[in-house]
Each structure stands twice: as C-alpha cells, then as structure tokens.
Amino acid sequence: MKVMDDFFSPRSVAIIGASRNPAKVGHVVFRNFIEGPYKGKIYPINPNTPELFGYRCYSSVLHVPGPVDLAVITVPAPLVLPVLEECGKKRIPAAIIISAGFGEIGNHELEAQVVATAKKHHIRFLGPNCFGVVDPATGVDTMFLPRFKIQRPTPGAIAYISQSGATLSVVLDWMGMKGYRISKFISYGNAADIDEADLMAYLADDPATKVICGYFEGVREGRKFFAVAKRISQKKPIVVLKGGQTAQGGQATLSHTGSLAGEARIYDAAFKQAGIIHAANLEQVFDFARVFATQPAPKGDRVQIITDGGGYGVLTTDAVIRNDLRLAQMRPQTVLALQKAMPSHVVIKNPMDLTGDATTERYRLAIEAAVADPGVDMLAVIVLFQVPALTGDVVEVIEEAKSAKPMVVIAGGGKYTETLKKPLEDGGVPTFSYPEQAIASLRALYDFSHR
Amino acid sequence: MKVMDDFFSPRSVAIIGASRNPAKVGHVVFRNFIEGPYKGKIYPINPNTPELFGYRCYSSVLHVPGPVDLAVITVPAPLVLPVLEECGKKRIPAAIIISAGFGEIGNHELEAQVVATAKKHHIRFLGPNCFGVVDPATGVDTMFLPRFKIQRPTPGAIAYISQSGATLSVVLDWMGMKGYRISKFISYGNAADIDEADLMAYLADDPATKVICGYFEGVREGRKFFAVAKRISQKKPIVVLKGGQTAQGGQATLSHTGSLAGEARIYDAAFKQAGIIHAANLEQVFDFARVFATQPAPKGDRVQIITDGGGYGVLTTDAVIRNDLRLAQMRPQTVLALQKAMPSHVVIKNPMDLTGDATTERYRLAIEAAVADPGVDMLAVIVLFQVPALTGDVVEVIEEAKSAKPMVVIAGGGKYTETLKKPLEDGGVPTFSYPEQAIASLRALYDFSHR
Numbered sequence: 084m085k086v087m088d089d090f091f092s093p094r095s096v097a098i099i100g101a102s103r104n105p106a107k108v109g110h111v112v113f114r115n116f117i118e119g120p121y122k123g124k125i126y127p128i129n130p131n132t133p134e135l136f137g138y139r140c141y142s143s144v145l146h147v148p149g150p151v152d153l154a155v156i157t158v159p160a161p162l163v164l165p166v167l168e169e170c171g172k173k174r175i176p177a178a179i180i181i182s183a184g185f186g187e188i189g190n191h192e193l194e195a196q197v198v199a200t201a202k203k204h205h206i207r208f209l210g211p212n213c214f215g216v217v218d219p220a221t222g223v224d225t226m227f228l229p230r231f232k233i234q235r236p237t238p239g240a241i242a243y244i245s246q247s248g249a250t251l252s253v254v255l256d257w258m259g260m261k262g263y264r265i266s267k268f269i270s271y272g273n274a275a276d277i278d279e280a281d282l283m284a285y286l287a288d289d290p291a292t293k294v295i296c297g298y299f300e301g302v303r304e305g306r307k308f309f310a311v312a313k314r315i316s317q318k319k320p321i322v323v324l325k326g327g328q329t330a331q332g333g334q335a336t337l338s339h340t341g342s343l344a345g346e347a348r349i350y351d352a353a354f355k356q357a358g359i360i361h362a363a364n365l366e367q368v369f370d371f372a373r374v375f376a377t378q379p380a381p382k383g384d385r386v387q388i389i390t391d392g393g394g395y396g397v398l399t400t401d402a403v404i405r406n407d408l409r410l411a412q413m414r415p416q417t418v419l420a421l422q423k424a425m426p427s428h429v430v431i432k433n434p435m436d437l438t439g440d441a442t443t444e445r446y447r448l449a450i451e452a453a454v455a456d457p458g459v460d461m462l463a464v465i466v467l468f469q470v471p472a473l474t475g476d477v478v479e480v481i482e483e484a485k486s487a488k489p490m491v492v493i494a495g496g497g498k499y500t501e502t503l504k505k506p507l508e509d510g511g512v513p514t515f516s517y518p519e520q521a522i523a524s525l526r527a528l529y530d531f532s533h534r
Numbered sequence: 535m536k537v538m539d540d541f542f543s544p545r546s547v548a549i550i551g552a553s554r555n556p557a558k559v560g561h562v563v564f565r566n567f568i569e570g571p572y573k574g575k576i577y578p579i580n581p582n583t584p585e586l587f588g589y590r591c592y593s594s595v596l597h598v599p600g601p602v603d604l605a606v607i608t609v610p611a612p613l614v615l616p617v618l619e620e621c622g623k624k625r626i627p628a629a630i631i632i633s634a635g636f637g638e639i640g641n642h643e644l645e646a647q648v649v650a651t652a653k654k655h656h657i658r659f660l661g662p663n664c665f666g667v668v669d670p671a672t673g674v675d676t677m678f679l680p681r682f683k684i685q686r687p688t689p690g691a692i693a694y695i696s697q698s699g700a701t702l703s704v705v706l707d708w709m710g711m712k713g714y715r716i717s718k719f720i721s722y723g724n725a726a727d728i729d730e731a732d733l734m735a736y737l738a739d740d741p742a743t744k745v746i747c748g749y750f751e752g753v754r755e756g757r758k759f760f761a762v763a764k765r766i767s768q769k770k771p772i773v774v775l776k777g778g779q780t781a782q783g784g785q786a787t788l789s790h791t792g793s794l795a796g797e798a799r800i801y802d803a804a805f806k807q808a809g810i811i812h813a814a815n816l817e818q819v820f821d822f823a824r825v826f827a828t829q830p831a832p833k834g835d836r837v838q839i840i841t842d843g844g845g846y847g848v849l850t851t852d853a854v855i856r857n858d859l860r861l862a863q864m865r866p867q868t869v870l871a872l873q874k875a876m877p878s879h880v881v882i883k884n885p886m887d888l889t890g891d892a893t894t895e896r897y898r899l900a901i902e903a904a905v906a907d908p909g910v911d912m913l914a915v916i917v918l919f920q921v922p923a924l925t926g927d928v929v930e931v932i933e934e935a936k937s938a939k940p941m942v943v944i945a946g947g948g949k950y951t952e953t954l955k956k957p958l959e960d961g962g963v964p965t966f967s968y969p970e971q972a973i974a975s976l977r978a979l980y981d982f983s984h985r
Contacts, residue, residue: 106922188879232920234948247845249890249918253946256920257967260948300848326845331861332852335844335885364970365849365946393786394698394777397751398816401783410782428639434786439700467700469683469707471557495704495816497685497711516708519815 086207087277087285089177091218091267093152094123097144097175099166100157101127101135108181108227109157115230121222124149144173151175155215155225160184163211164196171204179225180210186273187212198275213272214248217255219265220291226268228252239264240293240376241369242286244271244279247326250298254365262508263373266291278303280311287315294375295319296368300326300336309357316358320375320531324362325350358534360527367523370515374524377511378489380532383460385411386525387453388434390465391441391473395518396434399463399493402522408529411459417452424448439470443477450484461525462490465518468500478503482510489528491521537658538728538736540628542669542718544603545574548595548626550617551608552578552586559632559678560608566681572673575600595624602626606666606676611635614662615647622655630676631661637724638663649726664723665699668706670716671742677719679703690715691744691827692820693737695722695730698777701749705816713959714824717742729754731762738766745826746770747819751777751787760808767809771826771982775813776801809985811978818974821966825975828962829940831983834911836862837976838904839885841916842892842924846969847885850914850944853973859980862910868903875899890921894928901935912976913941916969919951929954933961940979942972 098116100109109129116125117136127135130142141147144154144166154170156163156178163182170178178201185194194211201208209215215225220238233256241264245251248270255268266289269282279302286292295315302308312321327336328347354361362368386403388410390396403410410433421431425445430436435453437445446466453459466477481492492507494500495516504514515521549567551560560580567576568587578586581593592598595605595617605621607614611633621629629652636645645662652659660666666676671689684707692715696702699721706719717740720733730753737743746766753759763772778787779798805812813819837854839861841847854861861884872882876896881887886904888896897917904910917928932943943958945951946967955965966972 111922228920228922232950234950245845247843247848249843249921250845250849252920253843253846253918253951256948256951257946260952298845300845324849326848327852329852329855331855332848335848335851364968366968392698392700392704394696394701394749394751395704397698397777397783397786398701398775400786401778401780404780404782467704469679469703470700471562471679495708497707499683499685500704500707501711517815517817 086176089152090216091223092221095149095151096123096153096155097126097128097147097151098155099128101129103135111227111229112155112157112225115224119222119224144169154178156180156182158182160193164200167197167200170206175206178206178208179215180208181213181215181225181227183212185211194275201276208276210272211275214251214270217268226252234259236263236265239266241265241296241372242267242292243296244269244282245298246300247298262505263369274303280308283315284311287319294322294372296322296372298324298326309353312357312359320360322360322362322368322371324365324368360531370520370524371527373513374528377513378528379487381460381489381529384408384529385458385460386463387411387459388463389449390434391437391439391470392465392467393436395465396436399465399518400434402518406522406526408526413456413458417456421448421452440472441470442472443474443480446477447480454484454486454488461488463493463521464490465493468494468503469496475503478506481507481512489525491515491525493518493521537627540603541667542674543672546600546602547574547604547606548577548579548598548602549606550579552580554586562678562680563606563608563676566675570673570675595620605629607631607633609633611644615651618648618651622657626657629657629659630666631659632664632666632676632678634663636662645726652727659727661723662726665702665721668719677703685710687714687716690717692716692747692823693718693743694747695720695733696749697751698749713956714820725754731759734766735762738770745773745823747773747823749775749777760804763808763810771811773811773813773819773822775816775819811982821971821975822978824964825979828964829979830938832911832940832980835859835980836909836911837914838862838910839914840900840904841885842888842890842921843916843918844887846916847887850916850969850973851885853969857973857977859977864907864909868907872899872903891923892921893923894925894931897928898931905935905937905939912939914944914972915941916944919945919954920947926954929957932958932963940976942966942976944969944972
C-alpha cells in the first residue's frame, strides 16, 4: 500500500482541531509537531482563530494552499463526518482519526458512516479512537500526550502496533527512558479501516523495521491476520503479547476494546502455526525485540557463560537448562590456551568464572576465545561491574567483540552499572539485569532461526 | 545469641589491615567506616604506620586502649591465625574474616585451625571469604567496595543473607538505586562458624527485620537449617532463591561455593515443609520482600483491580487468574454508589476501568469504595500516570488510602512515572512496572497468611 507512506513520511500534515487550549488533544498534537523534529509543512485547522503559535490557521483544509498528505483529526465525534468530507474534496489520501465516541461506546452507525465517507473519497485511515503514529525518524508524532509525561524513543529497528492506546503509551515512555530504539509505533484503535494485518504487511516491507511487536486482545479478521503473519514471519520476527488469555481476562477485553479474546489454546496454536513468537508479558516483548533487532541468527543452541560472580553464573546455568538450551563445551585447545593466559584460580569451564578479581583483560581473553571456538553458538556475558579491579573500558572490549555469534550482557546493580550498560545498549549489545530474561531472549532468537 | 549484636551494633570496631593503599580491602573498609554514619569508636590496625586519615593507627589490637566489640580482619590468609590469637587475648567477642584463601580453594586445614583458635578464645566469626555486614541503621559496613560503585540502601525492614558475595553486592547496589530499604545484609562466605541457620535465628528475633530473604546454593547443615526455618516461618516470612536448581546449575555451584546443591525436588519439598517461600528469581525475592515488609495479611484471596488503562486491566486480570487468586465482586450497593458518582463511561466492574480521562478524584472514590467493601480482600491499583487529566496528587490519595487490606500499585513508564512512584515506595506502598510481578507478590502474601 503506497498510501501507507503518507502516515509515516507525509510531506505536509493538517491538524484539524488544532487549538490554543492546552487541555485539547489538538493542542498537544500541534505542539508536538511544531516543537519536534518533523520537517514537512504543518497546517493547523481551526475556524475560530487566524493564527496559532505563529502559524497561519485555516478554517478548513479546503483553504490550505498546497497539497496535504495526512490529516490528523482531533475534533469531537459529531464533527468527524463533515471534516472527512472536506478532506475528501481536498484529495487528502490518509487520515488519523484520534477522536473517540464511535464503535467503542456502541456508536456503530456513526463509525459505519465514517467508513463509507472515507471509502467514497479513497481515504485510508487509522482509528477512530486511537493515538495514531510515532515515527522518530520523520518526526510524525500524533501521540496526544506531552513529552514531559511520555518520553519519546530515538530512531531504531523495533516496530510496535497496539490495539490498546494506554499500553502503547506506557511502553513508548518506558522505551524512551531505557534508550531502546524504535522504527514506528502505531495505535490503531477501532481499526474501522486499517487493521493490524494491514499494518503488519506494511512493516514487513519497511526497511527501517527489523522486528514487529504487538499487543492484541483480539484480531479483527482472524483468517486475514494469520495468513499475513505466516507470510511475514518467514522473513521478520513477529513478537506478540496476547491480552485476555484467561476466561476472565477475555471478559475484561469485552469492556475494553470490545474484542472477543477467544480461547487461549486456539490462539496459542494459531500463533505457533503462523510463526508468531508469543511473549509472556510486556517486558518480554521488548527483551525479545532488542535481541532480534541487534543480534545475528545463532548456528546452534550451545551457550557459553562468562562471569565474574559465581552466583550469577549458577543462576544463568539454571536459566540455560530451563530454557532448553545447552551449555557449550569449548575445544580442549581453547581451554588450555585460556588456562595458560589466566591465573590458576580462574575456572575455565562453563560457566567460565573469571572470579571477583576479574580484569578487563580477562574479559577480553575469555570473550575472544568463546567467539573463536566452534563449540560455542551464543555468548551470555555476565559483568558485575562492581568488582574492584574491573575498569569501565570493559564496555569497549565487549562492543569490539561483536561477531557473527549472538551475545547478550547480564549486569545487575545500581547507577554505576546502569551508566556502563547504556553505551553497550546504544552500541547494539542487549543488556539485562537478571539471567532469566537474557536467556529466554536467546531462546527466542534460536527458535526463530531454527523453525 | 547475645554476641550476634556485636556484629551489627558494636560500640567499637578494629579494622585489622587498614591501609593507605586504595587497592587494599582494608583501605575501603576503613574509609567506609570513617566516612559513613557509624557512631562508635574506630581503631585502624596496621604495624607499618602510626596514623591513617587522622586516626591513630595501632600495630596490634593488643595496643588499643579501650575494649573492642568487633574485629574486621582483612589481612592475607597466612596472617589470619596470629591476628585471631591477638583478638582472643584482647577478648574481642566477634570477628568478620573477610580474607579469602581457605576452604573455598581447598585450604581446609587452615580453615580448621581458624575454627579451633576462635573456639579456644570464644570468638564467634563470620567468614572467612565474605563481604560481612551492612547495617544502614548503625553504619556498620564491611562491604569492601566503594560507594561510587555500590549504592547503599537506607534503613528498613528487609534482611538479606547470601552465601554468594557478588550476588549480595549486586542486590545491595540495585536496592540502593531503587530506594528499597533494608535492616541487615549479611554475606557469610565459607560459614566456618556462623552459618545461614544461625543468622536466620538471630534475624527472627531482630525487631528491625520484618522479612528474611536469602540466596543459597546449598545449606551447611540441612537438618539444623530446616528446623530453624520451620520455627521462624511461623512468625516471619522467609523468602529464598535457590541457586543450582538444575543438575548443570548444581555442577556450577561446586566450582563456586563448593556447595552440594542437591536435587531440586528435594529442596522444593523441604522448603515447602519448612514454610519457606521459594522465589523464582532475584527480582522476585525483593518483590515479595517489599510486599511482606509493608503490607498487612489479607483476609482472603479476592483482588479488586482499579485501572485507567484497559489493556493493563486485562493483563492484570490474566495475572490474577494465573496466580490462582480470585477477582473480587463488590456489593451491589457499592457498585450503585460508584455508578452514581462517576461518569457513565466508567466501567464499575472488576477490573474497574476509570478510563483514559481518569482524574485523581475518581481514584479516590474507587479506592475508598474497594477498601470499604467486604467483598474485597486486596487491591491492585493500576495508575498510568501519563493520562492527560491525572494530576500528581493521586499519589497522596493512594497513600492516604492505606488500610488493613493489602494494596499494590502497578505503574509502567519513564522518568515522570518513576518520579511519582518514589514517594509511594517511600510511603510503604509497593510499586511495580508490570502486572505479573505485582500479582505474584500478592499471591505470596496470601500464601504466607493462609498456610
């Protein structure tokens, strides 16, 4: 769908309902456009004022001088139809209808009229009742919450689509804080026109997107969704959290998005058949996503653990076995060479315990050996940065060791540790605080490349 | 054991091996004592210098003028025996032997001599090969890592004992950053004298400690440990993470602490019989601990969910059911009163969805109603602080609603959210980013009070 580009890279955008009143959605959306990195033309539309924050304000899109690629509609529900008519006359190809008050509160007739009007004018639209789009690369940002309340992530390779606007906003905020990087965030609300399957199909061909994530309570058209997912999952990983997996949770989705959550087992089977990776919770969606976005496919399931803390090594070993992966066995010559290069109290096994007097140099030797050894498919590197002799440049040693083998870093602690994890995360090495999350992510990576 | 107080509240402490050299353990320990909040007398012991950072330095504890309650021994292993002899002559009742190089590297004979010498002089000791003690209330802090690398938590009700020093230091650091509050942290290393069972028995009678947590790979004397645990768990919750639960993890513990990890199923059964709460991972230890430290015992298993985000409500419902708790049903009169007081689009069910235009006042009404309703045993309050109309004073409304019913807050997001969660956590309301952790903690709380 060529028109889909108009949602993410429009050359011009009209914000219909832009307002001086900070309590209005149209105010926040307009401010986010003019204060953000968006480079295209911005037209505020409001019949009650000739000017807004230095921008000429138009009473209708029909009075806008140039073409408009995207209309963002924030007016109350009863005004959406006439506004959409004008968008049609202006030949605007794409609209994000943020306005609520349609199917989600039982107003199905009005929603059907919106669909018919859009169809008549060949307008494709997201919503109604949605947050719309955040694309940090182009600066399109219709999330109507101010930046002080919701942080915005920087450009990257993770796409996320969500039926639930609030869940999407929380995740956006959290990823912004963590420094995780996104390609596109999309809240599609009632999905009266564009639905999750359309979005997935678009993201499958989007060169910026390496992994597609989603939170769904139900899907609009099961057959279409799973056909699209099956095709896409051949080339890009799809990671999904399904809300309403218990009968009672399913009841709750009825009050929320009106979705029929369906029976958990049926979804489970359908997800599996479609090659969708099923996350157990929101945190896991983005643990998996970060690893998919940055790490190569592993050749096999053998994990080498390197650590400077015995307890963390033990817990990571437990996690490897519980996730049905195997402990790697390095070749005898690798072990001998490491034994020769390291003090005798260093344990050259799996876990390889560099012990509490570990140095950056020991990490360099250990990681390089594991990367080179054909018996190792993946590396789980535990770095307890707190130990006395370890210096901050261990971060560079780890970054430089990036190779054709997946590698994750496990480092728990406070501010000092978080400060050192940041450059790793920025440099494309996923970091975790606890062993379980790291190893479950390696397992997902292995599964995707060995279906 | 009266002597145990000397480890945590000594009136005077001798740091044997105190040094001007920042690379020495004795340097860091001494600096942490003189720069921290410790109020007692501090005697550095080092035969090579008459003065250290303005403190008179003694060549032996025998030359210290007053009595010494606690000796912290940081000298190399071969010097520990003569030093301990002098401690005996000085009638020092308690020692923390930080020095390594004993049983953990096969030097069992030297360790046996240490035990014999201590016994002869009636010295009780922690270690060897340990970090010792952190007690933020008294300022005793023998963790030999500088504060810039490891943050220190403030005084509170959570005690933690760990065989693994590195794991303890990571957890300490992490809790310091999170603002979680501790009574005592104890790393006991080789447990040549005082072991995990002795420590648990002491903490059981410690008025500052409300919950006892631990990381163990094995226990020194199974029979003694489980007998003590069984007695203590009648009055205080014990939350334990067991390292080496898989056969391969058990192998790794042999290289680490030399513990026989034992078969997972046997430990599982013994833990259960002793009333020990078994955590699945490190994070869960402290999720459970925070809830035990602050929340009352619930009367039953019925959870009322209050939310301003439908998706989070659905996920929390799934978590309640998966944790084998029940969704509360409020009385018809409560529901009617709330329906009257709230706009019609608010969903007065379970989850109660205050929706995306939720206000602080709606939270006040909802929480007060759930606290008052006899059909509700526990409250899971989801607050997505990002929604437009919600103001920061919702935090005070939640804090003021503390009652005889356990309450947890689930709030995901970035910096703005973290800023608002901090006063809740400080005020004794446990906060979580995701539903699963919060509900698993309520389940642990319910289990403990309904065995």
